[in-house]
Amino acid sequence: MLRRSIFLVLSLCLVAGCRKAPAPGTPSSASAAHKAFILRGTVVSTDATSVMLDGEAVPGFMDAMTMPYKLKDPSIVSELHTGDRITATVLADQDEAGFHNVVLDDIVVTAQARPDYKPPVQYHVPSPGDAVPNFTLLNQSGRTIDFAEFKGKALLITFIYTRCPLPDFCVRMSHNFADIDKALAADPAIYAKTHLLSISFDPTYDTPKVLRSYGGAYTGRYTKETFAHWDFAAPSEKELPAITQYFDVGVTPGDKKTLNHSLSTVLIGKDGKVVAWYPSNEWKPEDVVAAMKKAAAA
Secondary structure: OOOEEOOOOOOHHHHHOOOOOOOOOOOOHHHOEEEEEEEEEEEEEEOOOEEEEEEOOEOOOEOOEEEEEEEOOHHHHHHOOOOOEEEEEEEEEEEOOEEEEEEEEEEEEEEOOOOOOOOOOOOOOOOOOOEOOOOEEEEOOOOEEEHHHHOOOEEEEEEEOOOOOOOOOHHHHHHHHHHHHHHHHOOHHHHOOEEEEEEEOOOOOOOHHHHHHHHHHHHOOHHHOOOOOEEEEEOOOOOHHHHHHHOOOOEEEOHHHOEEEOOOEEEEOOOOEEEEEEOOOOOOHHHHHHHHHHHHHO
């Protein structure tokens, strides 16, 4: 499937976790929390600053409905066309009165309504049965690894970068993987047939030393971690575009050395083919553990 990635720059307030002062009549910022949700839908129409979207239900935010959303960066509205399927991040402030200051960020066109334009980059959407290329990575121990060495095991991969400041993105993925690692360890037979791999899309900063420190903190074993079941690795700068495009991960520069990015978690079977793709932060560790056990037993 062709895809145009349009990533909007996160504001300094989002990165730092702060908010602008509320306008008169809005709830106090002292009781408000900043929230981020993944939204999918179809573009109905656009104007100079917003998009009318026929959106799917977003757990914890709203039911499925058609409504307008303000664009965080209105300059990208020309890239959106009626009928385009998109995913986006909904940013909102929440307090006792509900949600307000709602805007759309990190917009990604996943299916084009118009055949007469072609995106500069073609992304592959992982689907069950797809054979995964033998990508090469450098892991936390400075060792070159590749996907072929994990054949015979159920391999779960996700994409992160160690400097990510957003709790619902890389931080949540790493916490989820830590929960999965512990759950699988309870069954030594299954543990031996599975493996976890966190892939950084920030290879310049995320060196083996940085990945080792980051990974040890999430496993809870710190300097004693052997990384026998969970690798943290990064591709070379040269191979980075190929692996992110294959696994449908869009990455663009953000503020203060941050990166704006989409999410992608993929379960790969013992035969090296895709079993399941989780393109958001809404999946639950227990559901993925069950899928991994099934894949390991197949």
